[in-house]
Amino acid sequence: MRYEQHCPIALAAEVVGEPWTLLIIRELLHGSTTFPDIARGVPGMSGGLLTRRLRKMETAGLVTLLPPDRPRGAELTEAGRELSAVIEPLGNWGARWLPPPRHGDLDPGLLLRDIARGIDLSALPANAVTVHFRFAESPGPRWWWLVLSQTVAAPTVHDPRLPQAMRIDCTLGALARVWLGHTDWLEALREKAIVITGPRGSVREAIAWLGTSRFSGGRPTEVGAPAPSS
Known part of the structure; x- marks a missing residue:
């Protein structure tokens, strides 16, 4: 979409304001580079549309498509990486002022992927363990595992047959x-x-390991209420 205005906000919105573009940048900022890994972070997006968006982002100077000798995907350019300064405040604003996600917006894989990204690996056991999630209701599989160690934090729907924390x-x-x-x-x-459920100390470990989103702080008492004065 073209706004046909000189304003830098309008010009920037022409580049990043299309559906899915900011979410693709979010995935790239989290370190995803291959096409399958980026696609896992935007499951409602078709592969064809993802390809077209990446090409358009390359034309705009936001990404560099990976060369043929590497797996299909993309990496952020300096201009693309600087969009972190836009996306992080946007996430903070959304977490502060918007209501909890609607039931239809929830996906177990995406939620656990987000949680896994926020985990401090240094606080985890040296040998891999799992946290077994059993969801009472879910649009997808109800049983999930988080594989956790000092080198990995990743969700899976397949029982990894590791010790369960x-x-x-x-x-x-x-x-x-x-x-x-x-x-x-x-x-x-x-x-x-x-x-x-688990050994003594499981509750404390769950809270310490899983924590909360980096966007979880600073919510007002009531959505739409004025922020407390300092």
């Missing part, structure tokens, strides 16, 4: 509300919206 029973909505800061771990546990 704990099991977490919940709904997708309950986990999303805790992750995004609409409620906290202790409140969810008290209300049994989330139930953690």
